[in-house]
Structure formats: structure tokens, C-alpha cells
Amino acid sequence: MTKLIQTVVDGLGVGSTYALLALGISLIFGVMHLVNFAHGELITVGAYTSYFFFLHGGSWWWMPIAIIGAAVLASVAMEFVAFRWVRNASPFTLLLTSFAIERLSHALWQIFVSPKQRAFPKPSWVFNQFEIAGVSFEVMDIVTIGVTIATLAITALVFKRTMFGISVRAAAEDFDAARLMGTRANRVISGAFAFAGFLAGVAACLILMRTPAAEPSMGTDWLLKAVIAAVIGGLGSFTGAIVGGVVLGLLETLTRAYLPEVATGWDKFSTAVVFLVIAVFFVVRPDGIFKVSHAERV
Amino acid sequence: MLEVDGITTRYGAITALHGASLEVRAGELVALVGPTGAGKTTLLNTVAGLLRPATGSVRLDGEDVTGMEPATLVRKGLALVPEHRRIFKDLTVEENLRLGGTTASAADRKHRLEEAAEVFPVLRAKWNTSAGFLSGGEAQQLAVARALMSDPRLLLLDEPTMGLAPTLVDVVFDLLVRLREQGRTMLVVEQNATRILQLADRGYLLRTGNMVASGTGAELAADTSLFDTFIGGETSGSNS
Numbered sequence: 001m002t003k004l005i006q007t008v009v010d011g012l013g014v015g016s017t018y019a020l021l022a023l024g025i026s027l028i029f030g031v032m033h034l035v036n037f038a039h040g041e042l043i044t045v046g047a048y049t050s051y052f053f054f055l056h057g058g059s060w061w062w063m064p065i066a067i068i069g070a071a072v073l074a075s076v077a078m079e080f081v082a083f084r085w086v087r088n089a090s091p092f093t094l095l096l097t098s099f100a101i102e103r104l105s106h107a108l109w110q111i112f113v114s115p116k117q118r119a120f121p122k123p124s125w126v127f128n129q130f131e132i133a134g135v136s137f138e139v140m141d142i143v144t145i146g147v148t149i150a151t152l153a154i155t156a157l158v159f160k161r162t163m164f165g166i167s168v169r170a171a172a173e174d175f176d177a178a179r180l181m182g183t184r185a186n187r188v189i190s191g192a193f194a195f196a197g198f199l200a201g202v203a204a205c206l207i208l209m210r211t212p213a214a215e216p217s218m219g220t221d222w223l224l225k226a227v228i229a230a231v232i233g234g235l236g237s238f239t240g241a242i243v244g245g246v247v248l249g250l251l252e253t254l255t256r257a258y259l260p261e262v263a264t265g266w267d268k269f270s271t272a273v274v275f276l277v278i279a280v281f282f283v284v285r286p287d288g289i290f291k292v293s294h295a296e297r298v
Numbered sequence: 299m300l301e302v303d304g305i306t307t308r309y310g311a312i313t314a315l316h317g318a319s320l321e322v323r324a325g326e327l328v329a330l331v332g333p334t335g336a337g338k339t340t341l342l343n344t345v346a347g348l349l350r351p352a353t354g355s356v357r358l359d360g361e362d363v364t365g366m367e368p369a370t371l372v373r374k375g376l377a378l379v380p381e382h383r384r385i386f387k388d389l390t391v392e393e394n395l396r397l398g399g400t401t402a403s404a405a406d407r408k409h410r411l412e413e414a415a416e417v418f419p420v421l422r423a424k425w426n427t428s429a430g431f432l433s434g435g436e437a438q439q440l441a442v443a444r445a446l447m448s449d450p451r452l453l454l455l456d457e458p459t460m461g462l463a464p465t466l467v468d469v470v471f472d473l474l475v476r477l478r479e480q481g482r483t484m485l486v487v488e489q490n491a492t493r494i495l496q497l498a499d500r501g502y503l504l505r506t507g508n509m510v511a512s513g514t515g516a517e518l519a520a521d522t523s524l525f526d527t528f529i530g531g532e533t534s535g536s537n538s
Binding site: 163166167169170172173174176177178179180181182183184185 | 347367368373377378384389396397448
């Protein structure tokens with residue numbers, strides 16, 4: 001029982017990080033019909049930002065602000081420099097553009113910093129343990145879940161209450177109709193990228209507190225998981241992205257914890273099991289958990 | 299107020315409008331009629347900035363606004379109630395209306411929201427409902443109310459009675475009468491040609507992308523030969 005509770009808390013921690021990333025991917029898909037494969041690079045940007053600041057006497061007290069700020073800037077810049085010029089091109093062109101940015105980002109970090117991993121200090125409290133009713137938890141697990149809930153609450157508030165949020169949801173449903181209301185396409189898309197950057201920045205903070213290191217291609221694994229989470233939930237659905245992220249996180253930690261240990265290294269097989277489950281899921285429900293009816297290009 | 303001068307609009311290789319012109323003066327209700335596929339929607343969409351004409355010009359209050367963004371045109375006082383209404387189904391009635399007031403100040407938006415709730419009791423009853431759950435008539439009222447949230451000087455309406463039951467068609471026509479009494483300038487595309495021409499100050503007849511006739515609403519409505527020639531069976535249907 002203790003093991004199960006710990007595993008579930010673990011899974012929620014990993015899953016909520018996936019959820020934050022998947023939400024950003026779903027958001028961009030909503031307004032641009034683009035699955036942004038460069039979204040994971042925002043984590044890398046956050047990581048190198050921390051590395052740079054720690055070289056010059058950084059502190060975790062203010063590092064999250066620097067990481068989130070850098071991710072927002074990078075996300076907006078990505079749209080402005082690359083996606084804006086191909087906005088009306090086919091979805092395939094958009095997809096290729098996002099791959100190009102991802103590869104370019106890897107190459108630039110390799111050339112201008114180093115192909116090797118660069119580590120920096122972690123916050124001292126991260127792996128501190130505490131006990132509730134005989135079950136021990138890591139501080140970071142609770143921080144991760146708490147921060148994610150707070151971030152999702154902010155997200156809900158922005159998209160339910162502000163004119164910007166309502167415009168983004170409207171543009172996701174019918175972009176031309178939103179333009180007829182006076183919504184400026186550039187503003188809504190830039191804003192969506194900025195918000196996706198904010199979400200990726202929060203995710204990056206959570207990831208980097210646990211594993212404080214920067215590596216050129218570190219964003220790719222996270223990106224892949226986030227895309228899967230978004231697709232499981234139903235691309236374009238906000239609720240779906242969150243549910244998809246949590247489901248994927250739980251699936252991963254549970255298989256890792258409970259798959260029989262027949263040989264050393266067998267635990268690596270858990271990833272394969274996860275993908276197998278996902279493959280079967282898509283046969284049963286190809287549109288994800290929350291189907292978005294207007295997810296075609298208008 | 300609005301001068302459309304010789305616009306040609308193409309969809310790829312297909313030309314939907316061949317140098318069409320029309321004019322709407324301040325305070326007028328102008329009807330644009332014609333058979334299906336004549337280019338009526340294309341004309342409204344071109345005026346509203348959704349489509350860019352290959353040639354010709356659109357002027358609003360004397361200013362050349364050809365090819366401007368829809369969002370810019372809304373700020374210049376133009377609003378379009380598009381074909382098929384295109385209300386945002388995932389948004390609530392209130393959110394749809396708020397979005398219609400994107401260009402207004404927060405205070406004006408709040409004031410107009412209250413106004414809309416008064417003028418459209420049907421919508422007030424479903425204020426926090428997803429617009430996807432509205433009936434056709436309610437959705438149409440929402441589409442008009444949403445366009446009015448920007449307090450447009452010129453309101454374009456594309457087939458406001460499409461798909462509505464006869465009693466609801468009356469509701470929409472009553473609404474048009476009310477808007478005209480308020481002095482709202484309107485350009486209306488309507489399948490129910492006879493009825494809209496009776497109401498309109500002036501009308502234009504569009505056929506296969508060409509403007510083939512114009513005149514006062516009464517003149518056009520009275521010219522039965524014109525209708526037989528250009529609209530044929532459609533008028534007999536809409537007369538009933």
C-alpha cells in the first residue's frame with residue numbers, strides 16, 4: 001500500500017509536468033493547427049539560462065523568474081522569427097518548420113556552449129523527505145503538484161475571464177470569425193505563444209530543480225512525452241492535455257514500479273509497455289479522450 | 299458611407315465577382331439579392347476584409363479600405379454577421395457577446411452587455427450556456443447581438459434568416475425593422491428577396507458575379523420580369 005501511494009504521488013509529479021507541456025502544445029495547436037515540435041526547446045532555453053546565471057552567482061530564490069522569463073521570450077521569438085512567415089502555409093510546412101527549429105536549437109547549443117552536459121546546483125531542500133501516516137514523500141513531489149495546480153488555476157482564470165483568453169478560445173474554434181470580432185491575428189497568436197512559453201517555463205523550473213543540468217538535446221524526450229499526452233487527451237482540448245499528461249505520468253511510474261524484475265535493465269522495458277498501451281488506446285479511440293470537433297483547418 | 303467600386307474577387311482560378319459595384323448611404327437599408335452562387339457572400343466577405351479583391355476598391359466614409367484586415371475594419375465601424383452565423387459554440391452566450399465588444403472599452407462593453415440582455419431576453423435566459431446548445435433562432439439573435447456589441451455604423455448581414463422556421467424569420471425581420479428605426483445603416487444579403495426588397499430603401503441584383511440591376515426596393519420588388527429572368531423559381535418559393 002505504501003509503495004502504491006508513493007508511486008501514485010511520483011506519477012502525479014511526472015504527469016503534472018507532462019500536463020503543463022501538453023497544455024502549451026494544445027494551445028498552439030488550437031490557434032495555429034501546428035504540433036510544435038520545438039516546444040521542448042523552451043526547457044533547454046530555461047536550463048542554459050540557469051546554467052549561465054549560476055556561473056555568475058545565481059540563486060534558486062529568483063531563478064524561476066529567470067527561467068520562465070527566458071522561456072516566454074524564446075517562445076514569442078520563435079513565432080516571430082519562424083512561424084509568422086509560414087502561418088498560412090500547409091500544416092505540413094508548419095510541422096517541418098518546427099522540426100527545423102528543434103534541430104537548429106540542438107546545433108546552436110552544441111556549437112556555442114558544449115555538446116557535453118553542464119550541471120549547476122540544485123535547491124538544497126529538493127530531496128528532503130517527510131512522513132505522513134507512515135508514508136514518506138519528497139518535498140519536491142508536493143512542490144511539483146502544488147505548483148502545477150496553481151498554474152492550472154491561473155490558466156483557467158486567464159482563459160475564462162480575460163478578453164485575451166476568450167479571444168484565443170474563439171480563434172481556436174473559428175479564426176476568421178474571431179477576426180470579424182476585431183481580434184488581431186498577430187496579437188492572439190503571439191499571446192498564445194507567450195502563454196505556452198510561460199507554461200513550458202514553469203515545467204522547466206520543476207524539471208531543473210530535480211535534475212539541475214543543461215544539455216543540447218534535453219528537450220526532445222520531454223517534448224515527445226508531452227505530444228503523446230496532448231494527443232491522448234485530444235489535440236486542442238485543454239482538459240484533455242491535463243488528463244493526458246497525468247495518465248501518461250501514472251502509466252509510466254506504475255509500470256516501472258510493478259513490472260516484474262526478471263533481469264537487470266528490465267525496468268527500461270516500462271517505456272515500451274507505455275507505448276504499447278498507447279498504441280492499443282489509439283486503435284480504440286483515435287481522436288483521444290476529449291475529441292475536438294472543430295480541429296480541422298478553417 | 300460605403301462605396302464598392304468594380305471589385306473582382308477570385309478563389310484560385312474561379313472568379314466569383316466580376317467588377318461589382320454598389321453604394322450604401324448613411325441610414326439606408328440596402329438589400330443585395332440574387333440566386334445561389336451569384337457571389338453575394340463573396341461581396342460581403344470582400345467588404346469585411348476576409349477576402350482581398352484582385353481589382354477594384356472599397357471605400358468607407360471616403361477612405362480607401364481595400365484589403366484591410368477585418369480587425370481594422372471593425373475599429374472603423376463595420377461589422378459583419380457572417381453566413382451560417384458562425385457563433386462560437388464552445389463559448390458561452392456571454393463570452394460570445396463580450397468577444398463582439400473586443401474593440402470597445404471595458405466600460406462600453408459592460409454597458410452594451412446589459413443592453414443586449416435587455417433587447418434579447420432569449421439570450422439573457424441562456425446567458426451562461428454554451429452557444430452550441432442554442433436553437434437556430436437563438437443562435438441568429440446571438441450573431442446579430444454579437445455584431446452590435448461593437449456598435450457598428452455599418453452592419454452587414456449575410457442570410458440572417460437562413461435555416462430558420464417561418465415564425466423565426468418574422469422575428470429576424472422585426473429585428474431588422476427595429477435596427478433601421480434606430481438609424482443603423484445596413485447592407486443585407488437575403489434569400490427571401492421579395493420580403494427584404496419591400497423593407498429595403500434600395501436593392502441590388504447580383505447574378506453570376508455581375509451586378510445586373512439596381513433601384514429602390516419597391517422598384518426591384520415590382521419588376522416581376524426581372525425576377526423571373528434572374529431568380530426564377532427562388533422567388534416563388536420565398537413568396538409563400
